Each structure stands twice: as structure tokens, then as C-alpha cells.
Amino acid sequence: SSSILRPRGLRGPPGPALNIGAIQTQSAFMVRLGDSNTSSERIIHFRQVVYNEQNHYSSQTGRFTCVIPGVYQFSFLCSSPAAATNVELKQNNRLVQRSVNIYRGGHHLSTGDAVLWLKTGDQMWLEAANGTMGLSPKSFFSGHLVFAVNTNTSSPA
Numbered sequence: 001s002s003s004i005l006r007p008r009g010l011r012g013p014p015g016p017a018l019n020i021g022a023i024q025t026q027s028a029f030m031v032r033l034g035d036s037n038t039s040s041e042r043i044i045h046f047r048q049v050v051y052n053e054q055n056h057y058s059s060q061t062g063r064f065t066c067v068i069p070g071v072y073q074f075s076f077l078c079s080s081p082a083a084a085t086n087v088e089l090k091q092n093n094r095l096v097q098r099s100v101n102i103y104r105g106g107h108h109l110s111t112g113d114a115v116l117w118l119k120t121g122d123q124m125w126l127e128a129a130n131g132t133m134g135l136s137p138k139s140f141f142s143g144h145l146v147f148a149v150n151t152n153t154s155s156p157a
Contacts, residue, residue: 027068028144029057033137042127046141063125066118070148075113076126079136084108088127091116
């Protein structure tokens with residue numbers, strides 16, 4: 001078998017530019033309740049930080065504050081061996097979602113997930129009627145920026 005050399009073809013169009021130095025806008029957090037003091041305050045303060053590199057979530061206030069306008073996804077799971085806990089995801093004092101409550105393996109699970117458009121300064125948090133009373137330390141709350149939105153445009157429909 002001999003190899004046959006053929007003439008080189010025409011050069012194709014340039015590919016997309018790759019900007020090695022580009023910086024992706026970032027906003028993400030994941031927090032657990034941890035071994036914090038139980039509180040009857042409705043806003044749940046998650047004190048064990050798993051990830052909060054941009055510091056957009058405050059363990060002091062229990063609130064995430066939007067710095068980068070865009071579309072965000074938030075998830076939570078609160079577990080209690082004692083009784084079902086109704087958890088509410090709030091945005092600027094407005095109810096976004098009530099938890100779905102499931103009883104499994106001797107634990108009451110309150111869970112939820114939402115995708116929302118946020119403006120700079122918007123705040124997100126979780127509330128429970130009994131605060132952190134009876135919640136498992138493994139209960140968590142997380143959120144991240146899915147994509148940034150140009151502030152000169154109105155919210156997506």
C-alpha cells in the first residue's frame with residue numbers, strides 16, 4: 001500500500017475567536033444549616049458555608065442579594081425528623097414558592113426549586129413558620145447565576 005500525496009485544499013473560514021483571558025460573570029452559593037443555634041425567627045439563617053466565593057449570600061441575614069442581574073436557579077431541601085416544616089422561598093417579601101413536603105425514611109422533607117429573573121439588589125431567602133426549630137443540620141439552600149441579562153433590556157417574558 002503506497003501513500004498518495006494530494007494537493008492541499010483551500011483554507012476554510014476562520015473559527016470562532018477564543019478569548020483565553022475572558023472572565024465569566026459568576027454568582028453562586030451553597031449553604032447548610034450546620035450546627036447553628038436553633039431560632040424561632042422565620043428567616044432561616046444557614047451558617048455552614050459550602051461555597052460562597054462571591055459573598056452574595058449572608059449568613060448574618062440569611063439572604064442572598066443579587067449583584068449581577070440575570071436568570072438564577074435556587075434549590076432547597078429542609079429535613080426534620082419531628083414534623084413537616086412548610087418552607088417558603090421569598091423574593092423581596094413576595095412568595096415565590098412553597099415547599100413540596102414528603103415523608104420518607106422517618107424524616108419530613110421540604111423541598112423546592114425555582115428559576116427566576118433578578119435585578120440588582122433583589123433579595124432571596126427561605127422562611128419557615130418555626131424557624132430552624134427541629135430542622136436537620138444537613139438542610140441546605142443553594143443558588144447560582146444561569147446567565148447574565150443586559151440591564152438595558154426588560155425582564156424576559
